Amino acid sequence: MVRVAVAGGARGIGLDIVQAILDTKKHELTVLSRTDQPLLTSKGIDVRVVDYSSVQQLKDALAGAHTVISCLAAYGSDTAAAELALLEAAKQAGTARFVPSEWNSACNDVVDLYSGKETVWKTVQSSRLEYTRFTNGLWMNVWGPGCLRDEEEALGPYKCRPPFCIDVGAGTALIPGDGSQRIVVTRTQDVGRFVAAALELPRWEAESRIAGDIVTFNEVVQLVKGICGKDLNITMLSVKDLEGILNGDNLDVGERFYYQLLLSIALGRTDFEPTLNSFCPHVKPLSVADYFRRHWKSD
Ligand SMILES: NC(=O)c1ccc[n+]([C@@H]2O[C@H](COP(=O)([O-])OP(=O)(O)OC[C@H]3O[C@@H](n4cnc5c(N)ncnc54)[C@H](OP(=O)(O)O)[C@@H]3O)[C@@H](O)[C@H]2O)c1
Structure with a gap:
């Protein structure tokens, strides 16, 4: 203790x-x-x-x-x-x-x-x-706004913020890259459980990488179709597109932040191999498919 x-x-x-x-x-x-x-x-x-x-x-x-x-x-x-x-x-x-x-x-x-x-x-x-620094990729909760069930749980700390990249409610996807880029996505509640479990470890690695799930945006689009029955209207922004937007001089701080986050995903920065998962095998994080089933499935 x-x-x-x-x-x-x-x-x-x-x-x-x-x-x-x-x-x-x-x-x-x-x-x-x-x-x-x-x-x-x-x-x-x-x-x-x-x-x-x-x-x-x-x-x-x-x-x-x-x-x-x-x-x-x-x-x-x-x-x-x-x-x-x-x-x-x-x-x-x-x-x-x-x-x-x-x-x-x-x-x-x-x-x-x-x-x-x-x-x-x-x-x-x-x-x-x-x-140690905990890296957890994109919070899965960013796909919760407007969900059909248990919104408070779906959003966690992402309350009062807009959907990021995948907007199931509006039926749209803004995909950084070409859709084949792997990304780590983790629910914040699972981040909490991994951190609590890490307190028990006798020694900490300098980096503690957590992965709730690892998916491509193409797979996410298919999951939304299969589980929520929605065909997302897709817009893709390549690294070149994003760099072009960021080179413009008309972005405010918030817009710059947003497009830089998209760029970091398109550059593959959200794709990594987890390290902490294998040290804490008893922590079973929620998959993206189960997140959509839990919060977005209509029946
Ligand atoms: N991976 C992802 O998808 C993702 C998404 C969002 C955020 N994040 C990361 O999560 C972390 C928390 O971000 P957040 O946006 O969620 O934070 P937040 O909930 O808006 O704020 C967290 C706490 O920071 C304290 N705080 C705010 N401004 C402060 C200031 N000027 N000085 C001292 N304390 C201040 C406040 O505590 P008190 O008011 O109680 O003092 C607040 O409750 C950040 O490192 C962020 O980069 C990751």
């Missing part, structure tokens, strides 16, 4: 990780948040309200924590500064293990808003703490 501190654990992927750790009934939990979290407190979780500009305050909040897991919204210099302060506080508090907020794929060099993640990752590597 160790004390695990989850920064940003009150919502998003952090909340799925907190829930999965709670379910193991094996560890003590601290959640760091910038505001009170009465719901978590009522579940017996030690919530510490923190100001990420104060290393001293973060250090106090991390007293007794063995592992720190960052789930902060890592999109730029503000959150990179917050994560660097968290890392420094973890070092000063005598924490053994640290996880930076990655939760994606090896695409930090393609996506401008992820450059802060790379800064944090380099600092983590030279921190002398034990560390």
